[in-house]
Amino acid sequence: MNVVMSGPTYYKGWYHLFYQYNPDSAVWGNITWGHAVSRDLVHWLYLPLAVVPDRWYDANGVWTGSATTLPDGRLVMIYTGATMESVQVQNLAFPADPDDPLLVHWVKSEYNPVIVPPSGIGLKDFRDPTTAWYVPTDSAWRVAIGSKNDSQHHAGVVLVYRTTDFVSYELLPGVLHSVTGTGMWECVDFYPVSTESAVGLDTSAASGPGVKHVLKASMDDNKHDYYAIGTYAAASNSWVPADPEKDVGIGLRYDYGKYYASKTFYDPVKERRVLWGWIGETDSERTDLRKGWASLQTVPRTVLFDQKTGRNLLQWPVEEVESLRLSSQEFSNISITAGSVVPLDIGKATQVRSLNSVDPRSCLLVLFVT
Structure with missing residues (x-):
């Protein structure tokens, strides 16, 4: 079973795709991280399983996570684990051999879990950390996690944590953003886009003139991906949509077909932001079991701010797809x-x-x- 994508990244000449996978069946269960690599985002090589549910803090599944590349080139992976009691916690994993461009082997941090659900958040409503971004004025990194607040009219929320070492985390006051009536927000993505050029921006690109931030969330209630473009203020830990009537969960969608649990990453080689999404079929479990597989990943897309309208994003299959034309x-x-x-x-x-x-x-x- 191939489901939600996790931790896409570029490392030492290879594009890496990690994905939630059940190696034993074509239906949900025993969620593990599969791993594939590519030189061109078109032709892929499957590698051994990357992260498996073998600790108490991820015994019920290695769920969605994100990769962060540090300034010195080191790679940090933060992922959600479902504990033996199905509590959702955040964990760390690192390449066992940083010199291996294929990142075949991974190790889990001895400090896991590094983040547990805070007060007021449901134990099963706390998942899918984003790629971390660096805030120079704070001399620290920040990572966002999706959740909900039923005491505030079934509101979807994004919590933000601060860290300097990726081991100790501080929950920042308030929430990055919240929209009432939208329910649980999972697979949150948060990244900058340039309003002045056709190049992608590193996730840690500073706010200011010429830069907007996209906040995207997957709506657990209706299984659609929504996004909005707005302004991020690190000092107040807040993000405000440019158009409140097209806020997250009530406005724009990446795709109006079957498209869910998407995630982006910054490609430093071609200076672009690449988007992937997950497509789940409408087949029954019986059919999935008979065919031996379920679900697939979309063709990766390049994402840009639409400078013409100033109101939405532009998406197009990555240029490497052209190599498939005869x-x-x-x-x-x-x-x-x-x-x-x-x-x-x-x-x-x-x-x-x-x-x-x-x-x-x-x-x-x-x-x-x-």
Whole structure:
């Protein structure tokens, strides 16, 4: 069973994808971290299991986590473990051999669990830590965790913890953000986007002119991913949406099909932010067991701020996907007027895209496939 993605990252020449996986069956249970690596985000090599549920603090599953790359190149993984009593706690894991670019072997911290549910938070409502970001004015790192507050009208909330060593954590006052009526927020993602250029930003990019922050959460109640763009203030530990009517859980979605538990990471090689999502089929458990697998990951996408509208994100499959195309035809010097019909003989093509800057709302392009 291949389910929610965890800890995507780039390390020493390889892209790494960790994912929740049941090595014994195609249905939920015995949740372990599978591991795959790629040079190009298209062709993947499966590696041995990375992290398995073998301690009291993750006996009921190694759940979603995130990777953080420190300035000296070290990699830290923070993940949610379900204890023997099904309490959700946060744990640390490190590469056993930092010189191994494939990160085949992992070790768990002797300090686990490093974060337990705080007062007022349900023991089963505390999961999925984000990639940590550094706040220079605080000389510390921060990590966000999703939860809910039923005493405040079933509100989804994001808690933020401060750490200097990734072992000791301090819960910051208040919440990063909250939206009433949205229920449990899981698989939270929090990252900056540039409003002035078409490059991605490192997760620790400073707030200020030309930078907005995206807050995304997966709604446990309806199994959809929602995001909003807003302004982050580290000093007050707060994030405010640019448009309250399109807040997290009530506004924009990454995708309006089957798409859930998504996560991004910053690719330092191509200076881009890459988004992955999980697709769960509508097959029955019986069908999943017969076929021997369940669920899949989407084609990775590049994510950018839409400078034209200033209200949403732009997404497009990573450029490496183009390497899978066998052939192509390009039509140029074609004049298109509003309401016109332009027949093009494109052979047996199955996909067509426009390479010009024509606003699709101003014209109608009809393609006849022969």
